[in-house]
Amino acid sequence: MxxxxxxxxxxxxxxxxxxxxxxxxxxxxxxxxxxxxxxxxxxxxxxxxxxxxxxxxxxxxxxxxxxxxxxxxxEDTSGWVQFIEEVAAVTENDLRRGSARLAFLSQEIAAFRA
Known part of the structure; x- marks a missing residue:
């Protein structure tokens, strides 16, 4: 081998x-x-x-x-949420149950970029 x-x-x-x-x-x-x-x-x-x-x-x-x-x-902070949603759709993950996590992640990304 x-x-x-x-x-x-x-x-x-x-x-x-x-x-x-x-x-x-x-x-x-x-x-x-x-x-x-x-x-x-x-x-x-x-x-x-x-x-x-x-x-x-x-x-x-x-x-x-x-x-x-x-x-x-x-560097496109507003696009991260869309990116995560697209990956979730492909993998058939239901973000409705995780909307609080998605909102938190969006805030963290914005804070990171600030």
């Missing part, structure tokens, strides 16, 4: 079992072969990809399939 085979097999298994892939897009992650593998594997299996673009990343650096998908900008 080649070095790293277990890791790659485990990673593939977890991607296949995912409801959604959340990609944190930094300059480093965009250069990572493993990140590209994970994103490509999710895209190839029609697993929804929800991306968060860090402030240091210019959107023009995104390549396919990321360049064809919507992304959330890290």
């Amino acid at each position: 080649e070095f790293g085979t277990k890791f790659a097999k485990s990673l593939r298994k977890h991607i296949e079992a995912s409801d959604v892939l959340i990609a944190i897009l930094s300059k480093t992650s965009l250069q990572s072969q493993f990140c590209a593998f994970e994103i490509g594997a999710a895209w190839g299996q029609n697993i929804p990809i929800k991306s968060v673009l860090l402030p240091s990343v210019d959107p023009s650096l995104l390549q396919r399939p990321l360049s064809s998908l919507n992304f959330h900008k890290w």
Whole structure:
């Protein structure tokens, strides 16, 4: 068995079992072969990809399939609630039961950005 085979097999298994892939897009992650593998594997299996673009990343650096998908900008505090709602919808989580948590999270994000 080649070095790293277990890791790659485990990673593939977890991607296949995912409801959604959340990609944190930094300059480093965009250069990572493993990140590209994970994103490509999710895209190839029609697993929804929800991306968060860090402030240091210019959107023009995104390549396919990321360049064809919507992304959330890290510094967009008002967009975090929508991002969480989209992930919840994909994973079939009912945010109505967690609306207090969602409001708290929204306040925390706003405080973090202040």
